Amino acid sequence: MVKLDLKKLAKELNLSPSTVSRALRDSHEISEQTKDRVKELAARLGYQPNPHASSLRQSKSKTIAVIIPEIQNNFFSQILNGVEQVAREKKYHVLIYLTHEDQNRENEILNLLRNGRVDGIMISISNTTSNFEHLEACKASGMPLVFFDRIYDHIRVPRVTSDDEDAAFKATELLIKRGCKNITFLTLSNNLSISKRRQAGYERAMLKYRLVDHLNVLECSANDELNRQKIKEHLLAEQRPDGIFAAIEKFAVNTYEVCNEIGISIPSQLKVISFSNLSASALFAPPLSTVVQPAYTIGQRATEVLFKIIEKKTLLPSDKKITLSSEIIERKSTSGKN
Amino acid sequence: MVKLDLKKLAKELNLSPSTVSRALRDSHEISEQTKDRVKELAARLGYQPNPHASSLRQSKSKTIAVIIPEIQNNFFSQILNGVEQVAREKKYHVLIYLTHEDQNRENEILNLLRNGRVDGIMISISNTTSNFEHLEACKASGMPLVFFDRIYDHIRVPRVTSDDEDAAFKATELLIKRGCKNITFLTLSNNLSISKRRQAGYERAMLKYRLVDHLNVLECSANDELNRQKIKEHLLAEQRPDGIFAAIEKFAVNTYEVCNEIGISIPSQLKVISFSNLSASALFAPPLSTVVQPAYTIGQRATEVLFKIIEKKTLLPSDKKITLSSEIIERKSTSGKN
DNA sequence: CTGTTAGCGCGTTCAA
DNA sequence: TTGAACGCGCTAACAG
Numbered sequence: 001m002v003k004l005d006l007k008k009l010a011k012e013l014n015l016s017p018s019t020v021s022r023a024l025r026d027s028h029e030i031s032e033q034t035k036d037r038v039k040e041l042a043a044r045l046g047y048q049p050n051p052h053a054s055s056l057r058q059s060k061s062k063t064i065a066v067i068i069p070e071i072q073n074n075f076f077s078q079i080l081n082g083v084e085q086v087a088r089e090k091k092y093h094v095l096i097y098l099t100h101e102d103q104n105r106e107n108e109i110l111n112l113l114r115n116g117r118v119d120g121i122m123i124s125i126s127n128t129t130s131n132f133e134h135l136e137a138c139k140a141s142g143m144p145l146v147f148f149d150r151i152y153d154h155i156r157v158p159r160v161t162s163d164d165e166d167a168a169f170k171a172t173e174l175l176i177k178r179g180c181k182n183i184t185f186l187t188l189s190n191n192l193s194i195s196k197r198r199q200a201g202y203e204r205a206m207l208k209y210r211l212v213d214h215l216n217v218l219e220c221s222a223n224d225e226l227n228r229q230k231i232k233e234h235l236l237a238e239q240r241p242d243g244i245f246a247a248i249e250k251f252a253v254n255t256y257e258v259c260n261e262i263g264i265s266i267p268s269q270l271k272v273i274s275f276s277n278l279s280a281s282a283l284f285a286p287p288l289s290t291v292v293q294p295a296y297t298i299g300q301r302a303t304e305v306l307f308k309i310i311e312k313k314t315l316l317p318s319d320k321k322i323t324l325s326s327e328i329i330e331r332k333s334t335s336g337k338n
Numbered sequence: 339m340v341k342l343d344l345k346k347l348a349k350e351l352n353l354s355p356s357t358v359s360r361a362l363r364d365s366h367e368i369s370e371q372t373k374d375r376v377k378e379l380a381a382r383l384g385y386q387p388n389p390h391a392s393s394l395r396q397s398k399s400k401t402i403a404v405i406i407p408e409i410q411n412n413f414f415s416q417i418l419n420g421v422e423q424v425a426r427e428k429k430y431h432v433l434i435y436l437t438h439e440d441q442n443r444e445n446e447i448l449n450l451l452r453n454g455r456v457d458g459i460m461i462s463i464s465n466t467t468s469n470f471e472h473l474e475a476c477k478a479s480g481m482p483l484v485f486f487d488r489i490y491d492h493i494r495v496p497r498v499t500s501d502d503e504d505a506a507f508k509a510t511e512l513l514i515k516r517g518c519k520n521i522t523f524l525t526l527s528n529n530l531s532i533s534k535r536r537q538a539g540y541e542r543a544m545l546k547y548r549l550v551d552h553l554n555v556l557e558c559s560a561n562d563e564l565n566r567q568k569i570k571e572h573l574l575a576e577q578r579p580d581g582i583f584a585a586i587e588k589f590a591v592n593t594y595e596v597c598n599e600i601g602i603s604i605p606s607q608l609k610v611i612s613f614s615n616l617s618a619s620a621l622f623a624p625p626l627s628t629v630v631q632p633a634y635t636i637g638q639r640a641t642e643v644l645f646k647i648i649e650k651k652t653l654l655p656s657d658k659k660i661t662l663s664s665e666i667i668e669r670k671s672t673s674g675k676n
Numbered sequence: 677c678t679g680t681t682a683g684c685g686c687g688t689t690c691a692a
Numbered sequence: 693t694t695g696a697a698c699g700c701g702c703t704a705a706c707a708g
Binding site: 003046048049050051052053055056061063070071072073074077078080081084093094095096097098111112114115116117137253256257260278279280281282283284285286287 | 387390399409411415416434436454455591618622
């Protein structure tokens with residue numbers, strides 16, 4: 001199959017390339033008749049314009065980039081699902097980049113995207129990111145940019161998040177109402193906007209119920225082995241907790257593993273609730289109570305806002321900061337009265 | 339920030355654009371001294387070549403496409419992880435497309451990729467795909483193409499899969515050794531290469547252990563509600579099974595849900611094993627025995643082969659058909675002697 | 677070792 | 693309503 005370009009199509013039709021180009025793009029200055037002829041042949045031969053030529057000419061790539069810390073996490077996969085759906089409707093393509101929670105990679109990726117490869121970028125920031133110049137520069141260069149979930153507060157960029165503070169408050173409150181007093185909050189890293197918001201919700205609940213003396217925050221990492229060890233020590237300590245609120249699914253899993261290992265019974269000895277988008281958490285032993293973020297919708301909404309920017313539509317104030325509600329699903333892991 | 343191109347860089351350096359271009363690409367015909375000057379300025383100004391111009395000129399996009407049925411599945415996310423890692427090393431970009439198990443989408447996507455947008459394509463076929471012309475055409479057009487996991491046997495394209503038949507045999511055998519006789523195989527659709535291979539393994543094991551009279555295959559779908567209903571009826575039937583072998587994690591989850599609902603106890607009344615890449619299956623009640631595919635490695639290897647084709651290296655016979663071993667992890671869901 | 681020139685394929689002037 | 697000509701930014705062929 002010899003490759004097809006506008007010129008060949010044009011020759012075949014006894015028209016000039018520009019006419020064919022216009023016909024295919026439904027220009028009003030081409031007769032219906034010609035359009036039909038052109039489109040018919042183009043369809044029959046399966047003509048597709050060369051995207052690089054077209055991008056070069058028009059300075060737009062019909063492509064957006066999604067940058068996430070990891071894909072191996074139901075939350076981010078669901079996000080990607082939402083992104084893809086909206087992008088597809090807009091006939092856009094989606095480039096995916098994983099930072100693996102590494103600031104350096106994040107920098108490199110943003111750098112790669114600086115010269116027109118994409119028309120816009122959506123990013124959920126890595127937890128090791130502590131320097132934000134790369135994001136400032138990206139924003140400053142005029143690149144359409146949207147933050148989702150893990151945002152950086154100090155750049156004026158539209159952001160789509162879930163109601164982390166509130167959901168964390170409710171999750172903590174649930175533990176308290178089920179009889180917990182010594183509730184430990186398992187968190188990822190304090191740089192992260194979401195961690196802070198979740199911790200704030202936890203603290204607000206503890207404060208409201210006069211449990212400030214029992215505040216306990218345990219910082220975990222991406223390393224399961226270390227986490228299990230840390231959690232194990234914590235659960236075996238004198239001042240051991242009767243409730244665990246995990247900011248991240250992974251840490252709830254680690255907690256379950258440790259409990260299985262050292263024979264702590266959930267929920268009678270320890271109640272557990274966690275942020276999680278894993279539907280299978282209903283099948284855990286015992287079924288895990290979860291805070292479920294509207295991941296798919298976050299992906300959709302963030303993408304919609306990105307397209308508004310790309311298309312230079314004016315953003316409503318309600319576009320600049322979108323907060324979606326999480327849902328708390330109570331299951332056995334928080335049941336009973338101690 | 340005014341945008342930067344080769345010409346401006348060249349003017350700044352009192353060089354011609356082509357010299358600058360060559361210097362940046364480390365051409366041997368440029369003096370070290372000039373290279374250094376050029377690179378220094380380029381780095382300082384943060385120059386990135388326009389990828390569309392460069393792609394147009396060189397007819398290569400430095401981009402590959404990954405087409406998968408869904409992302410909401412640990413197996414495919416792990417694949418993507420492997421793909422990304424290899425692509426990144428090659429300084430390639432990754433476009434992601436989801437077919438949502440829809441042949442039409444699959445066709446459309448392949449069509450979109452027909453004109454140089456990508457240098458190569460990796461695909462795991464949708465389960466509704468029954469016509470393969472789009473793949474034939476893609477292959478015929480000279481596009482580098484690799485199948486992974488869900489392959490189409492009748493096109494000569496390199497393929498990377500796991501040892502489905504063998505793993506299914508072993509999984510079935512495990513159920514038999516644990517005392518099961520009436521083993522039902524839950525499968526997705528018969529079009530799929532993997533379903534066929536897994537079913538073949540199941541049947542071979544049943545044959546070997548003289549249980550051919552107990553062969554039972556239940557076709558499930560993407561619809562959880564329907565699946566649960568189907569499985570429920572099946573588990574309540576007179577000839578009810580004492581073992582379930584699920585070809586897909588989703589169906590094991592559905593089985594667990596039904597068992598919870600109607601009070602069938604696993605493993606005492608029913609043993610369950612399933613293909614699954616969900617690490618949390620260890621936390622299920624009871625922990626689920628699984629056949630774990632080497633997803634990350636499949637992604638890596640498939641991408642490596644794709645790059646061999648892109649780079650026109652000669653493929654060894656061992657590149658054309660790569661089969662990786664799955665691992666069976668036995669847990670409580672298959673324990674005991676009935 | 678470096679500069680000049682041409683053209684990748686398209687969309688957009690401007691002219692007819 | 694159509695065609696001719698130009699240039700997007702880059703790299704490769706050809707000179708020197």
